[in-house]
Amino acid sequence: MIRQRLIRYSVYRNMFLSFVLLTAGIIALVTVVLFALFSWSTAREVGNISESMLKQNSAVSSVIKDEVYNIGNSLLADQQVISALFDSNNDQLKRYNAMFALRRMQSTYPYIQSIGLYNGLTDSYMNTTGISYDQERPLLRQIVQKNSSYFNLFPRKVTVPGSSTDRQVLTFVLLPSYYSLIPEQGAILINIDSEYIQSLIGGYKNGAADELFVVNAKGQVLTHSESERFLTDMSEDANIQHILKTEQESGYFTDGKHQLVTFVKSPDLDWMFVSVSDYKNLLFNMNLLKWSALGLAILIFALSLGVSLWLTNHAYNPLRHLLDKMLPAGKTKLGTMRLNEFALLDDSYSQLKERLSAMESAASRGQQAELVQMLKGGNPLQYERFKQQFPAKRYSVMVILVDKLSAFRNNRDAEARSFVYAAIYKMAEEILGHNEARMAIAEEGMIAGVIKASDGPNPTQPGSAFMELQSRIYEQLGVSVTIGIGSSAHEYDELCASFEKACTCVQQRFLHGAGQIYFYGLDEDVSTESKEYPHKFETSIIEAIKSQQRFRLNREIEQWLLGIRDCEYHEALFYMNQLVGSLYRQFHARTLRDHTVSASFSQFIHHIDVYETLEEIGDSLKELAHRLCDEMEEASNTRYKKIVTDIRMFVEKHYMRPDLSLEMVASEVSLSRSYVGKLFKAHCQISFNDYLNEVRLTKARELLVSSDMPVQLVSEQVGVYNTTYFYTLFKKHYKMSPAQFRQQENVGTGAVQ
Structure with missing residues (x-):
């Protein structure tokens, strides 16, 4: 039975497929969201672990700084070193003794590459590895000129005599004269091999890290897991720029290359320890998780097929009963051919409609339909037949539009509305004269007619007949109408243009009010220049909503409406859409958690062309703006209450802490x-x-x-x-x-x- 329905009945099949697709979409969405949440939480934990491990590396800066200070203090405490440092005679014996002391100190600390001593009195230099004064001249000149602090660091490459390659060193310069009253210049140069620092960092290195390096405040590499990167300028690197700009002492983030970047800033030196790890090396067993989630989703989808079938049967029952009642007994049993249930119902409804239509006056309906077709662009033959039946030198088209159509539609059923429309066009023909006007119901809420016009290109002049028509319609039917009169026409094309201009006239009620009579060329304000959009008042409206100033909000909306009152109708609608779009962009993402407010935006946009007057659309706009104020106020109060509740819970839990x-x-x-x-x-x-x-x-x-x-x-x-x-x-x-x-x-x- 189920298989037969799926094959033969298209509506049943479409309903079943819709339920299947709906459940499949929900399952896929839930699976993806859960997988994404798990990935996010895992990445966060990995980031915290990586940050914790990198913080251990920051101790390296403290160790190195302390060691350099200890070495410097030991050398300054050595009489032989001091004698050579401030010797004004360049005594070779003092230099020999000082060199012996420097080499003894170097042998004590194997990670020291070399130690140098610069005497500013004699402008002489000695080094434990034989590096000459000429080699060190640029650095020594920079040291003498700078002399800004006792402790200085210069990362560089030096050539050691007897070696074919440059050595990568961090040169720590101590200037004893910085704290001394002695005016002479002197310096102690301690060169530490950068590989030693990298070996210290490597001892704490996370096995998943692809890169581990140290940069200074200028973005210059001091040591790197790839030794060839030493002294590389990374200040233009996006990750390094982010670390330099942030005020955080440590943290982690992801870059655009699916890499986790962790950093820790040293509190002792202007060093930043950075590790870069590829995400795929950090998140383990992700493939297994993906396949497990996929398998679970397929299992749930298989179960949902049965649920979809059950829902389809229950949802299809009303349609099946309707088919049984409306169609002949054998029409739904047509062998193995495929059927469309809606097509069968539509066919039956069409036949019923034809039988009802046959009961109406065929002649009257035909004349009205032909008149409307002619006005909306039929053919010249219709116009020639119309001229024979209704002769005149010139014509004008009038359009009668029912005001407040939505309320009119809601307060009356279809039969009552049809009666009102018929009464209006009968009144028009009676008051204007059957020999002077031909009327027809153009569409719901609109009655159109052709009236005889005076000679000349100008439209029919205002007269008491139109005002009498408005008054009688309101008195007898309780309906307000707006009337628009088009231009004078002699040819068929001019008549069609007159109808369009009459429609343009009645559109003016949006800006200038309903229940009036508008004449093309007299009351219509035709402007060739577009009026500037009132940006200033839009900004004021947004600010009033944000600041919850409701009185000011109403005033600014009134000013905004006043700013577009002189626009053309479609231009005013465009500006209204632009304003509502701006409000939606400003407040939707962070404010509109209430689905009813979001739905109000959608309803406003979809019904913006239904509003008949600027006052109506202004009232709806004020209502929407005040709902935004209510939603923002409610969201703020909820957030504040949660913060206070969290504070009280924290105090209840930690009140015994003396530092609370x-x-x-x-x-x-x-x-x-x-x-x-x-x-x-x-x-x-x-x-x-x-x-x-x-x-x-x-x-x-x-x-x-x-x-x-x-x-x-x-x-x-x-x-x-x-x-x-x-x-x-x-x-x-x-x-x-x-x-x-x-x-x-x-x-x-x-x-x-």
Whole structure:
């Protein structure tokens, strides 16, 4: 039975496929979202681990700095080194003794590549590895000119005598004269091999990291897991620029190459330790997770097929019963041919409609249909037949438009509406004269007609007949109408143009009000220049919504509407769409969690051309803007209540910590101290410190009653380590000391017992 329905009945088949596609889409969406959430949480944990491991590397900077200071202090404490450093005679014996001391120090620290001593008095230089004064001349000149601090660092490459390759070193320069009253210049140069620093970092290196390196504040590489990158300028690298700009001391982020970048800034030196890892090396077993999620999704989809079939049967039952009632008994049983249920119903409905239409006046309907077709662009033959039946030298087209059509449609059923339309065009023919006008119902809410016009290109002049027609329609039918009169026409093309101009005339009710009579060329304001969009008032409307200034909001909307009142109709609609689009972009992403407000935007846009007057569309715009204000206010209150609740829960959990303070709580909720203090007091009617003391005193009271714990220990248990201050707080709050309170409670308990 089910298989036969799926094959033969297209609607049943489409319903089943729709349910299947719906469930498949939901399953796919849920699976993708869960997988994405898992990937995100895993990446976050990996980032935290990578950051923690990299923080261990930052200790390298402290170790190196301390070692350099120790070496420098040891050398400055050596009399032989000092003698050579400030020798004004360039004594060779002093130089020999100083060299011996420097080499002894180098042998003590194997990671030192070389040690140099510069004497500013004699402009001489010595080095433990034989590096000459000429080789060091640029650096020494830079040191003498700079002399800005005691401790200086110069990463560079040096050529050691007897070696064919340059050595990568970090040269730490100590300037004793910086802190000394001695005017002469002198310097100690300690060259540490960069490979030694890389070996220290490598000891902490995460096995998943692809790159591990150190850069200074200028973005220059001091050491790198790839030794050829030494002294490379990475200041233009996007990742390094991000690290240099951020104020965080450590952290991690992902770049556009699916890599996890972790950084830690050294507190001792202007070094930044950076590791770069490929995501695929960090997230393990992701393929297994993908296939598991896919398998689970397929299993659930298989189960959903049965559910879709059950839903299709239940949803199809009303249509099946309707087919059984409306169609002949054998029409749905046509062998094995495929059927379209809606086509069968449409065929039956068409036959019924034809039988009903045959009961109406065929002649009257035919004349009206031919007149409407002629006005909307039929053919010249229709116009020639019309001229024979209704002769005149010139014609004008009039259009009668029912005002407030939506309310009119909602308050009357189809039969009553048809009666009103028929009555309007009969009244028009009666008042204007059957020999002077031919009327027809053009479409719902619109009655069109051709009237005889005076000679000349100008349209029919205003007369009492049109005002009498408006008045009688309102008095007898209770319906307000707007009338538009087109230009005078002699030829068929001119008549069609007159109809279009009459329609343009009645559109003016949007800007100038309904219930009026508009004449083309007289009342229509034809402007060839587009009016400038009122950007200033749009900005003011957005600011009023953000600041919750509802009175100002209404005023700014009125000013905006006034700014487009002189526009052409379609231009005004375009500007209205532009304003609503701006409001949607400004507030949709972060504000419109209420689906009803979002739906209001959609409804406003889809029905914007239904509004008949600028006042109507202004009222709807104000309603929409005020709903945005309500939604923003509700969202703000909800967020503030949650923040205060989180603060109170944090205090309840950590009240025993002596360092618990408003700063700590503000850090927990990622807000400033002053803002949290004001927010807490506004919602709880009590300051944060008073609330903290109240919680602590309540806990202390419970401990005093339920235990024999000394008062000092009770004070420490609730986070107040100053017993005197605890006594003061307790007595101020309970009007007695802790000991008196315990004694009173014990007496009361004993009396009860």
